[in-house]
Amino acid sequence: MDTPPYARIAGDIKRRIADGRLRPGDRVPSTRQLARDWDVALATAAKALALLAQEGVVVAEPRVGTVVAELRGPGRSTARRGSGQAAREPGGARERVVRAAVELADADGLDELTMRALADRLGMATMSLYRHVSGKDELVLLMVDAVLDDHPLPGERPAGWREALETSARLQWAAYRAHPWMAGVTSLYRPLPSAALLKHSEWVMSALAGTRLDATAKMNVHILLYSFVQGLAANFEQERRARAATGLSDEEWMSAQEERMRAVSESPGYAAFAAFLGELGEFDLDLDRLFEFGLRPLLDGLARQIDQPG
Structure with missing residues (x-):
């Protein structure tokens, strides 16, 4: 008789514990x-974990999840490893996992980054990844930290707030430019608890500490600067997705829309826009130039809020 799926899952986890790939205190996949x-189905996976719990192989820990139980009797573990400890250990295998994940996301986008695809790239079993990261959420957090650490803030902050904010914006732009998927990772409503991103927050708040702004205004400045960089950078990933979905470059897509765009602009109610198109001629959208075009006026506007008396 075929082994039920839940029993196969439970058996696989037991084998990983037996050969040392999962050790006492390690978090078991959710x-x-x-x-x-x-x-x-979720019910099948839950049944596998329930079976392991009944057999004393795993235990549930509040605010942590399901982890491998400590050994009992002879050979009992003398020190329990905290859940996720392997993911916090520096360098080595974890760094290799994170760097491989960044390469996959750079090539195919974050949506295509799965634990299975990452395991295939590394030549390892999917479940083995959970010795280094607890899941994709933690993996993405580590990826963002790694990418931003490749574009570090200077050891010494410029004396003026404007130079400091410009430095932060340019370094973030460089990171987003090199890794377009990163612009879609976090939102203003749900900021990512990234240590590397928080370094930029610390940098900006330190730069604004001696200004006339109150705490709310400082936060608004910080959010506005971040949104300017992220908002422009998001277009790199959107274009990559569109090209993958349609097979067309942006120039080819625009050419395909030209007739419809002309028909709309020449219809009643669009006289100013039609005249503008006539004046514009050829236009090459370059996001790097647009970033430069927008950064200085943004800082000029902030200067009126920060440096001039209200």
């Missing part, structure tokens, strides 16, 4: 993760 990796 129900949702198991369901994705094994292509089974």
Whole structure:
């Protein structure tokens, strides 16, 4: 008789514990993760974890998740490893995992980055990745930190707030430019708890500490600067996705829309826009130039808020 799927999942986790790939205190993949990796229903994955818990192989820890239980009897572990400890250990295998994930996201976008695809790239079993990261959310956080650390803030902050904010904006732009997927990782409503991103927050707040702005205004300045950089950079990834979906470059797509655009602009109610198009002629959208075009006026506007008395 065929082994039920839940039993196969449980057996696989036991084998990984037996050969040392999962050790006492290591976090076991969640129900949702198991369901994705094994292509089974959530109920099936939950049944596998329930079976392991009944057998004393795993235990549930509040605010942590399900982890491998400590050994009992002879050979009992003398020190429990905290959940996610392997993911916090510096360098080595974890760094290799994170760098491979960045390469995949750079090539194909973040949506195509799955634990299975990453494992295939590294030549390892999917479940082995969970010795280094607890799941994709933690992986993405580590990826962002790694990317921003490649574009570090200077050791010494410029004396003026304007130079400091410009430095932060340019370094973030360089990171987004090199890794377009990063612009879609976080939002203003749900900021990513990235240590590297928080370094920029610390940098900006330190630069604004001696100004006349109150705390709310300082936060608004910080958000506005971040949004300017992220908002422009998001177009790199949007264009990559559009090209992948349509097979057309932006120039080819615009050419295909030219007739319809002309028909709309020449219809009643669009006289000013039609005249503008006649004046414009050829226009080459270059986001790097647009970034330069917008950064100085943005800082000029902030200067009126920061340096001039209200």
